Amino acid sequence: MHEIRCETPPAVDLSQVRCVRGRDVIASQYAPYTADESKMPGQGAEALFFPASEAEVAAVMKSMNAEGTKVTISGARTGLVGGAVPFGGAVMTLDRLNKPLELSHEGGEWRVRTEPSVTLTELGDWIKKKAFPGLKERGSAATLAALDAFRNDGKTWFYPPDPTEMSAFLGGTIATNASGALSYKYGATREWVRRLRVVLANGEILDVPRGRYHASPDGTFVLVHGDGSRSTIRLPSYAPPRAKKNTAGIYAAPGMDLIDLFIGSEGIFGAITECEVALAEWHGTVSVIQFLPDDEAALDFVLALREGLSADESLRPEFCEFYDGHALDLLRAKQQANPKSLDMPPIPSDAGAAIFFDVKFDPAAGPEGLDYSVLKRVVERCGSTFANSWACYERRDYARFKHFRHALPETVNATIGLRKKTYPTLHKLGTDLAVPDEHLKAIWHLYRDTLESTGLEWVAFGHIGDNHFHVNIMPRDPDDLAKGLAIYKTFAEKAVAMGGTVSAEHGIGKMKKKFLSVMFTGQQLEEMKAVKRALDPAAILNPGDILDM
């Protein structure tokens, strides 16, 4: 079915929706609502709406659409590309839509339905403790029965998408198809979304369960509006890039599910008001930071894991993260200045790179249940041993290891922060490019050889398992910055030529639009705009994000 009927929400008078008006008041008292983690300077907003229900969201949209006022949707504002930064118009924050709504067991899996502004940390806590605030009081009989069964099933569950920023809202992570370390095994957010309710720019609502609405053979969806009129969405003709992760541009594929059009669209097609996601069963793992002689050995290790994947379970990590030699040096310097700074023992002096991965592990098993001999041989072939590693399997230590991982970008940011005092326009250059598997070594050699020859200061880390390195260039002065920007552009072009993406996880927002034209032709960008026009004819939603309408 490619036709979907739009729901008309109960009418709410806009005056009932909490609102702050006036650019100056918003700038002085509500400034956080006009910025996000990108630190991109915006132009503020004239109005700030705080809807408390889906009907109120619809009332805001309907009214803004009628008067032609642009609306920037504001979630947890943890985005890195300025998606939530307004340039005038209104801001609609979904902060108040933050409740769990339902727990169900469907399609052989546990599913949680919530309002959009639940943080990933909250969601994780609820699932871990098997307690969802207020659901017992509010839930239907079916939900209560599901809660009982969930509590008593004796298993541990979790929601796999794990972008670094766990204070992100679930709705925001769906709007951006967020991914994280665990995407290596579990895929990005898209894989876990089962149903969405979306308020369109005209205030109508779409209820989109996965599996019900698919694009017609000629690549269209049809919206049937409340007044009986119809609008056709013609999907772009391009195929998604072959890289495993991608958040650049609008998702399009033959026969695609309508829900996938909204996932990763960065809110330019509608505001998500309800999300239903699936859970995965959690099993014990051991996290290992395996030190290796150099970057090349780390790449060999990743390739060996892939080759042996089907041969041995121990070669199937949950995630696979990289620290290059420069990254370890930066962390070592931090440890030398303050041995307790990383809450870890000294990084071994002979380590020239490291891979952080996670494999199945049962701490209660005897030696016979713990055969990691295949993995051990892989490590040895790459010039290291299990003795030259750090391992943990307790929750408190996972947190410690995670902190060690975060310490790297934090250190880069702090270093740039210091340099900004001398050169205020300086900023770090963080790449977010990913390529298909077969180009892992080629893209790494391109990064390394190019950057080493320029004398720029740089580190690399991130999702090596998905061929998705975060190369961070740390300019020392404006000359370095100019040099770095030019290099970034060539990296993007080469990655796209390899079948990769210009944005594997950070999205496009307002800051990375220039890279979109590296990846898509003018015709393809026009096709994206046609989708936007079909869903938001007056182009009021998230203006300036992804597309310049």
Add this chain to the structure above:
Amino acid sequence: MRILVCVKQVPEVTDVQVDPEKGTLNREGVASILNPFCEYAMDLALTLKAAHGDVEIVTLTMGPPQARAALLRTLEMGADQAILVTDRKFAGADTWATALTIAEIVKKQGGGFDLILVGKHAIDGDTAQVGPEVAEILSIPQVTYAVALELDEKRKNVIVKRETEMGYEKVRMKLPGLVSVSKGANVRAVCSFEAVLAARSKPLRTLTAADIGLDAAELGLQGSPTQVVKVFPPTVKTAGERISGADPEAAAKRALAFLKENQFV
């Protein structure tokens, strides 16, 4: 040299929530961990082993069967063998019954131990009693709140750096003896994957009440003369008066005057 490190498994306190209705701890889904102060005790044992080589570290815990996990952690850190003391008959043991049981095991271990290390307290019970009680029952000297220690040249004594409310002091203690360990300057240990795997092949024995041979009346709840009446934070001591200066006679006079002023003498 043989070192015994007595450890305890505790709930991960950051995870524990108080049930707002019942006022009790909600332990559902709460992980169990090796008490952090026991890890610091292990750290000191390993420091001695690294410095002297011929040191055998035995770890011991008394608890339910799942307390084995805490022992595995000590084996990963570098202990050579571990003893799990577990029996339903030990259930409900207070600090006295626990100390008595541990002391009895120590007496029965062939060769004895030169040094017993314990954490200064467990983060769940917070009593800080078991270690000192073990020393008293065994009639061996003890030093509390250690942050570092070393052996003297003849390895007959340990020199312990201990923390006090005023700062640090160094004391010498004749072996065998017991040292309770506070948080030192170290970052918590991280084990290698090799150590994690190797720990599962190290000796880990289980002892039951029958192996220990104490009377049933001395074990568990039956052997526990104390009970928790109330839990409250200790009162904060005010600064008091510190007598300093190089003249002992003047200091003694001042001390005597203080005692008289406050009608202690």
